[in-house]
Amino acid sequence: MSSPKKRRLGSRYAVLGMLSMGLKTGYAMKKHVEGNLGHYWSESYGQIYPTLRQLVEEGLATCSEEKRKGKPTRNLYAITPSGRKELREWLVVPPEPQPQRSELLLKLSLGDRVASGKCQKLIRDYREQCERDLSYLGEIESALREPPPKHRDQPYWLMTLRHGRAIREAELAWCTETLEHLGQLAGEEK
Amino acid sequence: MSSPKKRRLGSRYAVLGMLSMGLKTGYAMKKHVEGNLGHYWSESYGQIYPTLRQLVEEGLATCSEEKRKGKPTRNLYAITPSGRKELREWLVVPPEPQPQRSELLLKLSLGDRVASGKCQKLIRDYREQCERDLSYLGEIESALREPPPKHRDQPYWLMTLRHGRAIREAELAWCTETLEHLGQLAGEEK
DNA sequence: CTAGCCATGTAATCCGTTACATGATTGG
DNA sequence: CCAATCATGTAACGGATTACATGGCTAG
Numbered sequence: 107m108s109s110p111k112k113r114r115l116g117s118r119y120a121v122l123g124m125l126s127m128g129l130k131t132g133y134a135m136k137k138h139v140e141g142n143l144g145h146y147w148s149e150s151y152g153q154i155y156p157t158l159r160q161l162v163e164e165g166l167a168t169c170s171e172e173k174r175k176g177k178p179t180r181n182l183y184a185i186t187p188s189g190r191k192e193l194r195e196w197l198v199v200p201p202e203p204q205p206q207r208s209e210l211l212l213k214l215s216l217g218d219r220v221a222s223g224k225c226q227k228l229i230r231d232y233r234e235q236c237e238r239d240l241s242y243l244g245e246i247e248s249a250l251r252e253p254p255p256k257h258r259d260q261p262y263w264l265m266t267l268r269h270g271r272a273i274r275e276a277e278l279a280w281c282t283e284t285l286e287h288l289g290q291l292a293g294e295e296k
Numbered sequence: 297m298s299s300p301k302k303r304r305l306g307s308r309y310a311v312l313g314m315l316s317m318g319l320k321t322g323y324a325m326k327k328h329v330e331g332n333l334g335h336y337w338s339e340s341y342g343q344i345y346p347t348l349r350q351l352v353e354e355g356l357a358t359c360s361e362e363k364r365k366g367k368p369t370r371n372l373y374a375i376t377p378s379g380r381k382e383l384r385e386w387l388v389v390p391p392e393p394q395p396q397r398s399e400l401l402l403k404l405s406l407g408d409r410v411a412s413g414k415c416q417k418l419i420r421d422y423r424e425q426c427e428r429d430l431s432y433l434g435e436i437e438s439a440l441r442e443p444p445p446k447h448r449d450q451p452y453w454l455m456t457l458r459h460g461r462a463i464r465e466a467e468l469a470w471c472t473e474t475l476e477h478l479g480q481l482a483g484e485e486k
Numbered sequence: 487c488t489a490g491c492c493a494t495g496t497a498a499t500c501c502g503t504t505a506c507a508t509g510a511t512t513g514g
Numbered sequence: 515c516c517a518a519t520c521a522t523g524t525a526a527c528g529g530a531t532t533a534c535a536t537g538g539c540t541a542g
Contacts, residue, residue: 151495206396211459215456219380259406262405
């Protein structure tokens with residue numbers, strides 16, 4: 107009974123979460139995702155606005171129009187008590203492992219089909235990407251540590267940043283290792 | 297001009313790649329994905345069969361029906377020279393960073409909304425998942441190393457396995473670190 | 487004046503999984 | 515006889531991005 111339908115609903119709770127942080131407009135949420143959650147989350151307007159409307163319909167959020175002189179009218183959203191409740195319930199459900207696809211690894215696994223230099227380029231490009239990611243994470247982190255008024259969520263945000271750093275550093279090490287292996291393969295070939 | 301449409305096309309090349317490895321049926325490809333690529337790729341029948349048909353239409357693969365006594369009839373596919381060419385071209389295009397979403401990190405970032413024990417459980421569960429993944433990767437690896445007849449792709453498959461291991465080990469370390477941080481937070485709270 | 491930001495929203499499209507439908511053979 | 519495995523495929527659904535459409539204000 108009650109077939110165990112697997113619905114993702116990620117966007118729904120991301121939006122609800124941002125409401126719980128005090129973000130009030132769809133626009134602000136998009137900016138927040140781009141600027142702060144970029145390393146582990148993404149969200150598009152096409153998801154955000156319909157989701158906000160739906161949350162209001164379900165009574166998990168409220169909406170009020172704000173008319174301001176000299177600025178565009180905007181819709182201000184706020185989370186309701188039942189919204190907070192549903193968010194808390196979702197937070198404690200262990201996320202089921204999401205099947206991830208890595209285009210890089212797929213390409214690498216077929217590396218035998220191309221010249222070894224091409225494979226190495228693939229890895230070197232990826233290594234550079236990781237380095238860029240690391241410096242980007244560093245920027246977010248220092249921005250987050252700087253001002254005295256610690257946000258209540260700050261300690262948790264730091265944990266997510268540390269995760270990003272740990273992964274990227276592991277990837278860097280793997281790139282180095284893999285470049286060596288590719289070099290050996292290219293050598294044997296001759 | 298020529299608007300830069302971003303199409304993913306991942307499944308297309310995954311299938312083409314498996315054809316280039318000598319896999320001949322859609323069924324076999326599904327099994328191969330489940331058994332060997334599971335740690336970095338997934339593919340469903342709903343993708344595989346239509347893709348195979350499309351590849352034949354485009355001349356990148358051929359199809360022949362094989363009738364066997366005592367076994368179900370099956371369609372045998374094979375890659376064509378132009379298929380190999382297109383695959384090789386795709387292989388050297390650097391994959392653009394795919395926006396990834398981590399439900400775990402999203403939940404953790406909102407950890408302030410639930411009791412600290414709940415957060416710790418989230419991380420402990422995740423740590424166990426990583427450990428399971430690691431032993432699964434170990435199984436694949438030993439199966440891959442065992443028999444003398446080295447597959448031509450074996451060295452590359454080992455690289456992807458090392459990637460999985462590197463990431464999972466980094467995640468384990470992060471879990472440990474994060475549990476400590478959560479413990480401290482819970483302590484301060486009192 | 488014009489580029490860029492604030493702000494909202496929708497429609498088309500793509501990508502992918504799940505569930506369903508079918509059916510033969512083999513091994514216990 | 516029944517379950518598992520081999521084997522193929524489609525339809526429905528869901529989730530997410532992209533592109534489009536609109537428009538006012540501000541700073542250079």
